[in-house]
Amino acid sequence: MASILVSSSEKFSGKSSICMGLGKIFRDKGYAVGYMKPVGNLLIDVHGSLTDEDAEGIKMMLELDDPTKIITPIHLTDSLIDDALTGVKKDLDDRLMEAYSSISEGKDVVIIEGTGGIGGGAMYNLSDPEIASKLGTKMLLVTRFDSIYAVDRILCDLRIIQDRDILAGIILNEVPEDMMERVTELVVPFLEKKGIKVFGVIPQDKTLRSVPISEIVEGLRAEVLVGADRLDEFVENYLVGAMEAGSAIKYFRRIPNSAVITGGDRADIQMAAIESRVKCLILTGNMLPSGAVLASAEEADIPVILVRGDTMTTIERMEQLIGHAHIKQQVKLDRIVDLLESNVDLSSIAEVMDLEL
Incomplete structure (x- = not known):
């Protein structure tokens, strides 16, 4: 069973959209796809049960049958934070592993979504790199390229990851049109000289921001x-x-x-x-x-x-x-798939996961 954890340098990077797009692409290729967001940080009430807004949207758009409590087994509540700060021991690792085992059953691919920024969850040992390590998967880092300082964020993220073998590579997302040439000709070669695989550069898109x-x-x-x-x-x-x-x-x-x-x-x-x-x-x-x-x-x-x-x-x-809209419409899902297929080396991502596209 193949898997990958999609992480991000910051909130509103387009991480959820890329999880959804990858899920649809793999599913359309005939793979049985699972998805989970281990730590829910955008909590909403759905029919009397607490769940994560991103996870609920992806479950709906990808027509997943797994129970919500398995897709998001841990909720970032005030109680959880207080327990972490006061040293109260929880069974979070057990919950994570049990949910992952359940989600993986009968699946060819599991896409795991990180929590907010890459270091979110560190206080209870569930930052994105820690989750990737515990689940034995690699990370795909998504960075919203809003300015040249995105490069600094990426390099700082590498220090958080520590184990470079965990990082499969990165996607530079939402690159403004007037920066595309500079990013492709200067930024991408700079990052690759640092040993960072750049899978793709996705331009800013009005449909997804609407x-x-x-x-x-x-x-x-x-x-x-x-x-x-x-x-x-x-x-x-x-x-x-x-x-x-x-x-x-x-x-x-x-x-x-x-x-x-x-x-x-x-x-x-x-x-x-x-x-x-x-x-x-x-x-x-x-x-x-x-x-x-x-x-x-x-x-x-x-x-x-x-x-x-x-x-x-x-x-x-x-x-x-505006700009932080969740994908709840088929037209947006179709658009992110188009953007991924046109701008990202999907075959290389699949290869990292020991899959073929």
Whole structure:
């Protein structure tokens, strides 16, 4: 049975997306695929049971039958942290090994997802390198290349790993278009001279960073005033309407597929956003717009949603939603598979796992 642990240098690196994409690719090649995230750190309640949000999404998208409590056997609760800090002994290693044994049964491949950053879980001896060592698997490190300082993060991660044999290689993810040439011509050779195998360089992709309006409504706890039948549309950016109406239309049209956030009392900005055919209009302050605004939005098929919070709070929440969206739609899963197949040496990853693609 083959396995690999997908780790990351930081949160929101695209690690879960790559786990899901690899799982689908191996499954499409005829392999029986299992998945687990040993330590759940994004805890949510599903039908009265605690589980990890990433793990739940991957279980759904890959149509996995394994019980949630086996996929994520350990939950990063305050109680677990307190026990670790006070020296209370837990049976975490036993839970890890029992869950891995159960997940592995009848599988050709098991993909293991790490916890947040590479060192997460170190206080209870379950950092990603420690889990990889205990399970006898290698690590695939995913790094979001947001700046040249990503190289520093990678080199620091190597010091955390210590045993270089555990690291199979890395994927540089979400590389901005204007940095692609520098990364491929300078960064990749630099890393490979350091003995770090670079499996691929994945460009930043708008589809993966986008979020459906329905998730914005849920994330902002908003009320839908108009356009309830258009909530499956995707938003790639958000804009703040705080300028003069005359400047707003040019501003809104420069950045397509955007949601506009503005006060509920700014009818001029609201009409400018509708005229610019934005994807969604988000009104803050729990102030209802005029009937004319709602009628215009309805005619233009633009959803209008109302939130109770002020504009600054809404911006902060949108910052968490845009770019940190979880893959819950088939179109996104198909896209990550395309990106992996086009930009990553999948055969070499499979070879590390003693598989063929």
